[in-house]
Amino acid sequence: MSRLLISQGRILDPASGYDEIGDVAIADGRIVDLGSSIGDFSPERTIDAKGLWVIPGLIDLSARLREPGATRKADIASEARAAAAAGITTLVMPPDTQPVIDMASVVDLIQHRAEGANAARVVPLGALTQGLLGEHLAGAAALAAAGCPALSDGGQPVQDTLVLRRALEYAKTFGLPCLLTPLDTHLAQGCLNEGATATRLGLPGVPVAAETAGLGRQLPVAEVSGARVHFGRLSSEAGVRLLDQAKQHHPELSADVAIHQLFLTEQDAVGYDTRFHVQPPLRSIFDRQALRQALKAGTIGIICSDHQPHEPDAKEGPFANTAAGASGLDTLLSLILRLVEEEVIDLLPALATVTSKPAELLGLESGRLAAGAVADIAVIDPHQPWWCTPKALKSRGKNSPFLGWELNGRALWTFVGGRPVHTASADR
Structure with missing residues (x-):
């Protein structure tokens, strides 16, 4: 289908601030016109979006799809389809697969599998170092040419600060942003925030210092390198404060937060429910509030799902x-x-935070609704209620910490490049 009209929806474009009832005309995979009064356009199909919202397809900055290397947990096809059903049109994939995404051949494999799924786009990030071992630089030029828009440490911080500096400088020569994990791995040997809750449960704690020590080492290196550096999954007030101070002198620095950190705290793990075992760990109510405030203030500009599906056995046990x-x-x-x-x-x-901001960071065409933009679009009913149950989850990973919650908002149609990749209902 090459000509589509989405009719009379509330069009929301965060990139421009546009918020109006109108139509979106799509042809050959791109938006040709939008607004309350569009030009002469003859669609092959019209979708009635009255009472619905038309938004850019979501871009998830951190989603592990478990392929290649751990297909017992999930695979590219299953998770790309689950993403499309959730209004997500782009999945950004960290490089900590097996094999690691440090060669063009691995990028090609991932892209081939994603194309076969006919669902959400999959954007692989290249490894900052070979094998993510932090010793030798990966081939940034080859990875960029293969389709990686950025490099990442894949959750495994580079320990040697000289190697980190060289990697950031190397990436800068190719205009590639670098996504770093703010973590001191020597301090991060526990499973819950270090504090009274972990002590009461008898669980080993991860101090906030694991995050701030990582940031304290990485921030000066990022600044001296001049590279575009983004810090992933902040979890603490102290980490936010460090970043905010650094951004006053280097406003190009940025960060994201995992969505569960904005709702959950260490107290949710009181019943030893392993769905709340995440890294970085759930922290205090005070930290959660600081993360929310940082989001509102713009210190944190991006939210991701930090999607990590597991098979049931991986979440069973102490x-x-x-x-x-x-x-x-x-x-x-x-x-x-x-x-x-x-x-x-x-x-x-x-x-x-889930459209234009991640698109801007990675230099993607998507994330906005405008004439000429790629037609990655979600048509959503923001008020449709649903229960978060294992059966309701489309992902193969049922390890959601929000099981049992009543939520609002469903994607009824999702389009990638103008192609329908998810339809939840017949044309209205």
Whole structure:
């Protein structure tokens, strides 16, 4: 289908601030016109979006799809389809696969599998160092040419600061942003925030210092390198404060937060429920509030799902012995809308955190609704309620910390390059 009209929806474009009832005309995979009065356009199909919202397809900055290397947990096809059903049109994939994304051949494999899924786009990030071992630089030029828009440490911080500096400088020569994990791995040997809750449960704690020590080492290197550096998954007030201070002198620095950190705290793990075993760990109510405030202030500009699907066995057993990570694709959109409902952040800035902001960081064409833009679009019913149950989750990973929650917001249609990749209902 090459000519499509989405009719009379509330068009929300965070990139421009546009918020109007109108039509969106799509031809050959791109938006040709939009607004309350569009020009002469003859569609092959019209979707009635009255009462619905038309938004850019969501871009998830951190989603582990478990392929290649761990297909017992999930695979590219299953998670790309789950993403499309959740209004996500782009999945950004960290390089800590097996094999690591440090060669063009691995990028080609991932892209081939993603194309075969006919669902959400998959954007692989290249490894900052070979094998993510932190010893030798990966081939940034080859990775960029293969389609990687950025380099990442894949959750495994480079320990040698000289290697880190060289890697950042090398990436800068090719205009590639670098995504770093603010972590001191020597301090991060626990499974819950270090404090009274972890002590009461008898669980090993991870101090906030694990984050601030990582940031304290990485920030000066990032500044001296002059590279575009983004810090992933901040979890603490102290980490936010360090970043905010650094941004006053280097405003190009940026950061994201995992959506579950904005709702959950260490106290949710009191029953030893392993769904709440995540890294970085859930921290205090005070930290959660600081993260919310940083989001509203713009210190943190991007929200991701930090999607990490696991098979049931990986989450069974003593809390500290289970695999860290939560399944997050299915709930991302609804939780963004809940942040707006709870007045944490206004609607357009909230949508920007999962559309235009990650697109800007990675230099992607998507993330906006404008004439000439690629037609990656979600048509959503923001008020449709649903229960978060294992059956309702489309991802193969059922390890969601939000099981049992009643949420609002569902994608009814999702388009990638103008192609329908998800339809939840017949044409209205």
